[in-house]
Amino acid sequence: MTNWKQIDTYAKKWIEEAGEKLRCSFEKKLNIETKTNPNDLVTNMDRETEQFFLDKITETFPGHRVLGEEGMGDAVSDLKGIVWIIDPIDGTMNFIHQQRNFAISIGILEDGIGKIGLVYDVVHDELYHAFKGQGAYMNDKEIPKLKEVAVKEAILSLNATWVTENKKLDPSILAPLVRDVRGTRSYGSAALELAFVAAGRLDAYITPRLSPxxxxxxxxxxEEAGGEVSDLYGNPLDYIKGGSLFVSKPGLHKEIRENYLKNL
Structure with missing residues (x-):
């Protein structure tokens, strides 16, 4: 039988250790490279952090598999068994330019079902964590269940690129939503924006493209905070291929889907 309490304890310990290593790296010179385009950046710390998790998981839980952004883990083509899905630094551009507004993200799934979720805001030392069926927390404080909010009172997180020009989504679809909400924000880290929705700091987050x-x-x-999660079409998320993402407080999801995203 899987000892999920043990997995949760180790995951929290390792994510905090990795965060300390990232904070210590601020005074050091980074090795910065590009991946798919000049703005798709990766540093030595991205790779070192992912390797840190891979070493710990492989040693402690040899039967588990790891799907990581930098490709150091397993070639995961299915979600059978226990899979750790890791982003060692979500918001690498912010990490490089600002030394803030980035996070370490870990999702642990069993047979495709999310069991443990962790997002660590390294600079603010805020660990958002959830264990399926036991609610969501920020450090030691339980996050209250999310309450409904109307579009006109909502703060929406959205990258401005998606409302100007992109190949994934007609900008005219999102423009009316941007006009009708109370305000928009963009932090440059999907993991943080998701954590902020869970914590009630944001009301919704929309993006046409993300990796798992x-x-x-x-x-x-x-989900543990009582919010709603899907892709832009209302379908379950694809934890292997990734895709679009729409998360929100309860009720807001239905209102936006029916009134703003119906022409997708």
């Missing part, structure tokens, strides 16, 4: 390591930890947080 961007949302695995945060999606579990939101």
């Amino acid at each position: 390591w961007d949302f695995a930890g945060g999606a579990i947080l939101i």
